[in-house]
Amino acid sequence: MLIALALLTWAVSGVVQTTTHEWFERDVSEHARLALIGAMPSMADAWYDPVRLQEQLMAMDRDVRVIGVAACNADLTTRSVTPDLPEEFRCQTVGPRVRVTGTAAGEVTPRFQPWSTIAALPTGRVYVTAMPIVSQGQALGYAVLAHDLSYIERREARAQTFLLVVFGVLALLAFGIPLLVARRVRHDWSMELHKLLRGDGKRRREFEPILGDMRDLIARMADERDDSNGQWTADRLKQILNRNLHGEKVVILANREPYVHILGDGGQTEVQHPASGLVTALEPIMRACSGVWVAHGSGSADRATVDRHDHVRVPPQEESYEIRRVWLTEEEQHGYYYGFANEGLWPLCHTAHARPQFRADDWKYYREVNRKFAEAVCEEVDSKNPVVLVQDYHFALAPAMIRKRLPTATILTFWHIPWPNAERMGICPWHNEILEGLLGSSIVGFHTQLHCNNFLDTVDRYLETRRDREQNAVVMRGHQTLVRPYPIALEWPVRWVESAPPLEECRAQVWRSLGLKPDALLGLGIDRLDYTKGIEERLLAVELFLERYPQYRGRLTFAQLAEPSRTEIERYKELNVAVERLAERINQRFGAADYRPIVLLRSHHEPPDVFRFYRAADFCYVSSLHDGMNLVAKEFVAARTDLKGVLILSEFTGAAQEMTEALIVNPYDLEKSSDAMAAALAMPVQEQQDRMRSMRSMIGRFNVYRWAGKMLVDAARLRNQERLTGRLAERTLVNASF
Numbered sequence: 001m002l003i004a005l006a007l008l009t010w011a012v013s014g015v016v017q018t019t020t021h022e023w024f025e026r027d028v029s030e031h032a033r034l035a036l037i038g039a040m041p042s043m044a045d046a047w048y049d050p051v052r053l054q055e056q057l058m059a060m061d062r063d064v065r066v067i068g069v070a071a072c073n074a075d076l077t078t079r080s081v082t083p084d085l086p087e088e089f090r091c092q093t094v095g096p097r098v099r100v101t102g103t104a105a106g107e108v109t110p111r112f113q114p115w116s117t118i119a120a121l122p123t124g125r126v127y128v129t130a131m132p133i134v135s136q137g138q139a140l141g142y143a144v145l146a147h148d149l150s151y152i153e154r155r156e157a158r159a160q161t162f163l164l165v166v167f168g169v170l171a172l173l174a175f176g177i178p179l180l181v182a183r184r185v186r187h188d189w190s191m192e193l194h195k196l197l198r199g200d201g202k203r204r205r206e207f208e209p210i211l212g213d214m215r216d217l218i219a220r221m222a223d224e225r226d227d228s229n230g231q232w233t234a235d236r237l238k239q240i241l242n243r244n245l246h247g248e249k250v251v252i253l254a255n256r257e258p259y260v261h262i263l264g265d266g267g268q269t270e271v272q273h274p275a276s277g278l279v280t281a282l283e284p285i286m287r288a289c290s291g292v293w294v295a296h297g298s299g300s301a302d303r304a305t306v307d308r309h310d311h312v313r314v315p316p317q318e319e320s321y322e323i324r325r326v327w328l329t330e331e332e333q334h335g336y337y338y339g340f341a342n343e344g345l346w347p348l349c350h351t352a353h354a355r356p357q358f359r360a361d362d363w364k365y366y367r368e369v370n371r372k373f374a375e376a377v378c379e380e381v382d383s384k385n386p387v388v389l390v391q392d393y394h395f396a397l398a399p400a401m402i403r404k405r406l407p408t409a410t411i412l413t414f415w416h417i418p419w420p421n422a423e424r425m426g427i428c429p430w431h432n433e434i435l436e437g438l439l440g441s442s443i444v445g446f447h448t449q450l451h452c453n454n455f456l457d458t459v460d461r462y463l464e465t466r467r468d469r470e471q472n473a474v475v476m477r478g479h480q481t482l483v484r485p486y487p488i489a490l491e492w493p494v495r496w497v498e499s500a501p502p503l504e505e506c507r508a509q510v511w512r513s514l515g516l517k518p519d520a521l522l523g524l525g526i527d528r529l530d531y532t533k534g535i536e537e538r539l540l541a542v543e544l545f546l547e548r549y550p551q552y553r554g555r556l557t558f559a560q561l562a563e564p565s566r567t568e569i570e571r572y573k574e575l576n577v578a579v580e581r582l583a584e585r586i587n588q589r590f591g592a593a594d595y596r597p598i599v600l601l602r603s604h605h606e607p608p609d610v611f612r613f614y615r616a617a618d619f620c621y622v623s624s625l626h627d628g629m630n631l632v633a634k635e636f637v638a639a640r641t642d643l644k645g646v647l648i649l650s651e652f653t654g655a656a657q658e659m660t661e662a663l664i665v666n667p668y669d670l671e672k673s674s675d676a677m678a679a680a681l682a683m684p685v686q687e688q689q690d691r692m693r694s695m696r697s698m699i700g701r702f703n704v705y706r707w708a709g710k711m712l713v714d715a716a717r718l719r720n721q722e723r724l725t726g727r728l729a730e731r732t733l734v735n736a737s738f
């Protein structure tokens with residue numbers, strides 16, 4: 001502001017100087033002209049009396065601003081002069097400028113004309129003027145008057161100072177008064193806000209939005225601060241549960257169970273860890289919080305391993321929580337899991353060009369199975385206020401069903417896959433029922449803000465609800481549901497990394513198992529065999545890479561671990577065949593007796609195997625065409641304790657928003673994807689380490705304990721609010737249509 005004021009003053013002072021200068025010069029010339037005109041008659045009178053004429057001139061000279069005066073004869077000689085008239089302006093010098101000669105034929109007497117000039121003398125500037133002296137129509141001669149101008153400069157300077165002072169004062173007032181007023185208002189405002197935050201102020205509407213934000217911020221800061229230096233751990237999560245939710249029992253509802261018991265070839269029971277991002281993320285939460293995981297008992301030895309209440313304690317040998325297995329008939333499994341969930345909702349929510357199939361029969365099973373699981377959840381709780389974590393698109397209806405039975409439960413629903421835009425969701429004939437089911441939750445979480453926005457738009461479009469924009473919530477029939485992004489993550493440290501062999505050993509084992517040469521390079525893909533994962537695009541990119549970068553032929557092997565998934569669905573069967581053919585074609589094109597560019601391993605791999613591959617690979621390519629998050633990307637980074645290896649990551653995964661140090665690609669762009677592989681293989685170790693270090697620090701801090709902790713803290717805050725407003729006690733979903 002001071003700079004602006006100085007510039008303004010400088011500009012104004014320039015204008016002031018020019019203006020006052022012009023005024024004063026006009027003033028002086030007028031003064032000099034009038035003085036001469038006024039003196040003219042008396043000078044003409046005294047022309048022939050030298051004493052009187054001299055007195056006349058001396059009288060004029062008495063004016064302090066006059067330097068000197070002269071009366072000059074028509075022949076330009078001096079008739080009379082005051083002593084101080086400068087030499088430069090005496091009669092002989094000025095005469096030629098004043099005299100007008102030969103203006104009329106036969107004229108003998110010269111005529112004179114008025115003349116004036118401004119001259120700079122060593123003593124200062126001088127204004128000189130001359131006028132003819134005429135008596136009875138005859139020119140007697142002329143008078144010269146020199147006027148001091150230096151006083152103008154003094155006056156100018158004084159005027160300018162005065163004007164600047166006035167202007168400065170005005171400017172200060174103009175800027176200063178509003179500033180003082182604004183400071184005062186701000187002071188009063190912050191005092192009032194302070195009082196309100198302490199709880200002693202009178203509530204005012206205009207403070208409501210900022211109060212909400214500030215409380216939220218304070219609460220968030222408090223959540224982030226604890227004894228573990230901000231690091232989220234299993235213990236810290238347990239503390240949150242005890243402190244904020246009074247240690248209520250946690251019940252997870254997820255279709256996939258974390259431990260599957262299967263009958264081995266020799267008739268023995270084996271335990272499998274399913275390939276599921278959901279399980280990877282939630283299993284550590286259960287170990288931290290204990291409680292019950294309600295899931296479909298899908299393993300061939302599952303029935304044989306449960307107690308009479310269908311419970312089995314897990315993890316094997318470390319038993320810290322229970323799985324409650326729910327049994328499904330063949331028909332239920334077909335209609336609910338393969339049909340509505342995976343042929344309807346799965347392609348609907350993923351932009352991967354598979355046509356969603358909606359069959360009324362599947363919908364009937366989906367509803368029935370949701371009810372079956374909701375009842376199982378209600379059987380497992382031990383209080384009226386349990387914390388229920390409902391997982392994924394298999395259970396869109398369960399939240400409202402549970403809410404109906406347990407009105408004061410805290411139901412946290414997490415949708416692990418993308419949520420499409422409102423138009424697309426409208427394709428599902430039962431979109432309203434799905435939305436109403438989900439709005440039975442206390443919180444509905446998604447990986448990204450975009451999916452939250454899509455969900456909120458869908459609710460706006462199809463249901464009669466109120467949207468609370470301040471809270472990011474939807475209110476339906478008096479029940480509020482928060483809608484928030486919670487990007488899912490891994491436990492930290494990852495137990496499979498802790499127990500993995502040293503990196504060199506992992507590499508040696510993988511090299512041995514794949515029969516690779518010592519100087520071979522290894523690219524890696526790990527997925528369920530699912531069309532959303534972009535496995536075909538990935539293999540095509542490898543093919544193009546070998547075509548465009550021939551120096552890597554014979555050296556790069558790409559290992560694709562692909563666990564068969566949803567194998568009863570036609571689209572998955574087609575994918576299985578397509579991937580197999582593609583791998584064969586590439587191997588025929590670029591392979592040799594001792595070299596296979598693509599190694600396709602289509603079977604279940606237990607986590608120790610998977611982590612061995614992660615730790616051995618030179619790069620890992622996650623090429624999903626659309627993915628809510630994708631935890632393979634995070635697992636690869638977690639596995640690289642040596643900080644080496646490069647992650648190539650599809651821009652269409654939720655993970656790409658967080659893992660910006662990966663080489664981010666569009667998996668449909670095969671040229672760029674193959675370039676990324678070349679860049680990964682040529683990347684200097686230092687750069688690999690810089691990128692890995694940064695991504696590891698992110699996934700270490702933003703781990704799954706934080707993910708769950710944030711949801712629990714938000715839920716506790718919501719519960720508090722509801723308790724305060726008295727809604728918790730009386731809440732029921734009277735109109736729920738289930």
Ligand code: F6P
Pocket residue numbers: 255256275276277278279392416417565566628
């Ligand atoms: O992406 C959604 C999801 O539930 C993941 O969490 C998991 O990786 C995958 O689907 C599991 O699918 P399914 O249980 O059908 O094998």
